[in-house]
Amino acid sequence: MADAAPFQRLALIGIGLIGSSIARAARRGGLAGHIAATSRTQATRDKAMDLGIVDSVHETAAEAVADADLVIVCTHLGSYETIARSIAGHLKHGAIVSDVGSVKGQVFRTLGAALPDHVTLIPGHPVSGTENSGPEAGFAELFDNRWWILTPDQETDAEAVERLSAFVAGLGSRVEIMDARRHDLVLAITSHLPHLIAYNIVGTADDLETVTQGEVIKYSAGGFRDFTRIAASDPEFWRDVFLTNREAVLEMLGRFTEDLIALQRAIRWRQGDTLEGLFTRTRAVRQRIIDAGQETDAVNFGRNPADGRSSGDSD
């Protein structure tokens, strides 16, 4: 692993779930001498100070990045161009600028365009999160054992990539270097499409006039409630993800719909073997995720007491 010397000054632009978790994890790991942060609202800035997770808060991004040797943009994708313009003239020579956005293909264009040549832009994406938002929702362990993808391009300074990799590893993450376009394709299926599907089914259920909302809520333990967790994620954040990763999402959505229509046909024509074949194949996927350390083995998401944890598939 590379030089793990702490950054002297870390600036976080945005201090919500991800930004505040970076602040907490950076402090836990002793990865930054000073942590400066900014946020759109006074209330959020005050909250970040009250929580004691940053050393200073600033009204503008320009003030926050002054003297910082690492700047991480932790705001919605739609804000990148404005932020780039506002910080461009205030960045320290040799600073590293990164972000945590869920789409990477456009970052060199939106965030990179306005930045001066004397800083190094390395787009990044921690594949972790919860359905909550705001500085009080963050916690130091959010990134532990999760992947943090960095998408430098061929011209990116290798030493800066090593330094940021060491920082990200210090936050608890496993680091992966990946091409930005590939990132967007992979995340379209593992993250963006699942969110879209969850939002959609919760919307469909909420709209039903033949079934009351009270009934949907009451009998949600039959499966529906699982989807409501990610359908409770930040609306503005996810709007920007779908607008930004439009092509890859449409591609994955096309495949999903095609498969769903085939399933619909199997139900209509009572093709039980087709259904059972799919359901048997998908069963193994969860175990592979658990084995890869990307999910706990708590049965029913740990909703039940410990004696329900034993597994089996007989009968």
Added chain:
Amino acid sequence: MADAAPFQRLALIGIGLIGSSIARAARRGGLAGHIAATSRTQATRDKAMDLGIVDSVHETAAEAVADADLVIVCTHLGSYETIARSIAGHLKHGAIVSDVGSVKGQVFRTLGAALPDHVTLIPGHPVSGTENSGPEAGFAELFDNRWWILTPDQETDAEAVERLSAFVAGLGSRVEIMDARRHDLVLAITSHLPHLIAYNIVGTADDLETVTQGEVIKYSAGGFRDFTRIAASDPEFWRDVFLTNREAVLEMLGRFTEDLIALQRAIRWRQGDTLEGLFTRTRAVRQRIIDAGQETDAVNFGRNPADGRSSGDSD
């Protein structure tokens, strides 16, 4: 609440996740003098005895139901007609026969047709479960505070319904009496469609040639892993659900697809307001489920440490 006097002899046909949980909860509540069970395989019957959750096991359903005053069928929907024929001549006069199947509209026909007039059939459905199967997967608390729907028809003996209701309440459940057709419509959206969607997206991801399976597993924490839980549910069980509740599932699937196509169009035409509008509306649904006691308030399904439990939506 009605007469809560225990049944003298409870017979469970099938002793998997649900059957074995009924055995455990009935024993916890002192609701049955003797618990007899049967299962298709010797291995499962042995397991049930080894676990000490039943008083006797029997090779055939006919033997298991002898002298029972409550018989609960806990097998897949596709087995009902065979079971009804095999137990018909062995049921005690005045016995109550129920089931735990996820589809109710057809039970009077499939299970009821062969039963003698001297027993009372009351179809039932506990809206609870986990992704695991088999007698070792069950636990006494599975039904606590979950709904258990009974779907008697107009001619069903009211006293028997009261008696079964008291038993089900004794297992920990909240009891709801509902029309069978309405049950099937409501569960199509709260349970059957969510399972179909989960199976489908896991299948789509598993099929992708442009993205490797390794990557799907690695980055599953971005949302995909949530879907793999219910896509790990019993294949044979769910095949029968879709074949049996075909019409209601096709109706709900039609609505879901229609809404999804509208979302797809909003992404293609970059209609950010439409996306944000839906995502904002769906956010509130989860809180209503938590408020109704049908879900815990553990953030990220409790995967994270306790300090990540605080909620908020500022930024």
